[in-house]
Amino acid sequence: LIQIEQHGAVCLLRLNRPEALNALTAALLGQLRQALEAAAEDGATRAVLITGAGRAFSAGQDLADPHVAPSREPGVAPKDIGHMLDHYYVPLALRLRSMPVPVVAAVNGVAAGAGANIALGCDLVVAGEGASFIQAFSKIGLIPDCGGTWLLPRLVGRAKALELALLGDKLKAADAAALGMISRVVPDAELQVTAMALAQKLAGMPTRALAETRRALDDALKLEFEPALKREAALQSQLGFAYDFLEGVAAFMDKRPPEFKDR
Ligand code: LHQ
Numbered sequence: 451l452i453q454i455e456q457h458g459a460v461c462l463l464r465l466n467r468p469e470a471l472n473a474l475t476a477a478l479l480g481q482l483r484q485a486l487e488a489a490a491e492d493g494a495t496r497a498v499l500i501t502g503a504g505r506a507f508s509a510g511q512d513l514a515d516p517h518v519a520p521s522r523e524p525g526v527a528p529k530d531i532g533h534m535l536d537h538y539y540v541p542l543a544l545r546l547r548s549m550p551v552p553v554v555a556a557v558n559g560v561a562a563g564a565g566a567n568i569a570l571g572c573d574l575v576v577a578g579e580g581a582s583f584i585q586a587f588s589k590i591g592l593i594p595d596c597g598g599t600w601l602l603p604r605l606v607g608r609a610k611a612l613e614l615a616l617l618g619d620k621l622k623a624a625d626a627a628a629l630g631m632i633s634r635v636v637p638d639a640e641l642q643v644t645a646m647a648l649a650q651k652l653a654g655m656p657t658r659a660l661a662e663t664r665r666a667l668d669d670a671l672k673l674e675f676e677p678a679l680k681r682e683a684a685l686q687s688q689l690g691f692a693y694d695f696l697e698g699v700a701a702f703m704d705k706r707p708p709e710f711k712d713r
Pocket of ligand 1: 470473508509511512513514518531532534560562564565584586587590592
């Protein structure tokens with residue numbers, strides 16, 4: 451359900467249920483999390499790239515999955531879909547957000563519901579011109595999950611976040627980029643090459659500094675100015691002891707490309 455390809459230091463993960471628009475089942479979500487875990491552990495991987503097989507990135511939770519689909523039989527008690535969140539989506543969103551390496555999403559088609567929020571939970575989001583994002587939850591009586599309520603207002607501000615979440619309308623990739631919700635839009639035919647090049651570029655950068663940059667930014671959103679400055683100072687102090695700082699400065703002074711090693 452997840453195709454894993456190693457391209458040098460980039461681990462490519464492809465959601466692979468194209469016949470169901472890569473709708474998310476418990477099995478697929480479990481495999482995705484395992485693959486991320488393995489990439490986090492594997493010291494040779496310095497960036498992860500996530501994309502979808504076929505014409506969609508992901509249609510979100512598989513609504514036909516018996517763990518989720520409400521029974522139409524009269525008198526059958528509703529299931530607790532919260533279990534799906536507790537056991538699959540919450541750990542997945544946390545894993546994405548705390549990866550020791552940068553994660554790029556290449557959004558190759560529609561990204562709906564939790565599929566959209568998995569993409570938005572990545573560090574850089576590149577989309578093909580034909581891609582789109584749909585906060586589909588409200589249409590089936592739910593709220594944005596898989597981090598949507600946290601991510602959306604931070605990405606596009608409260609007003610747009612509410613509009614997207616309340617209406618659940620399709621947002622084209624170009625409009626998502628104009629809102630600042632994603633990093634960039636490229637022609638569909640160039641998506642995979644562009645996203646891979648971006649992941650390879652990140653893979654050649656000081657990995658630990660990149661992960662700490664994400665952490666510092668996320669922390670700063672919760673902090674007042676002075677504590678944020680102190681947090682920066684503490685993280686910077688640690689990075690100052692790391693090999694990559696020594697190497698980065700040495701390479702600059704020697705006018706040669708750096709070879710970063712820390713992870
Ligand atoms: C699908 C799905 C799908 C199953 C297309 N499931 N089959 C978390 C935890 C617990 C509970 C619930 O939710 C969550 C988080 C969530 O993600 S909730 C949101 C779930 N996702 C949606 O509500 C989106 C539903 N899908 C759509 O709105 C459309 O299919 C989109 C806009 C994604 C694509 O539209 P089209 O390009 O027109 O394709 P289509 O609708 O014809 O779909 C193709 C096939 O895929 C079709 O099956 P069929 O047998 O007729 O070919 C769809 O039924 C199936 N499919 N999404 N989520």
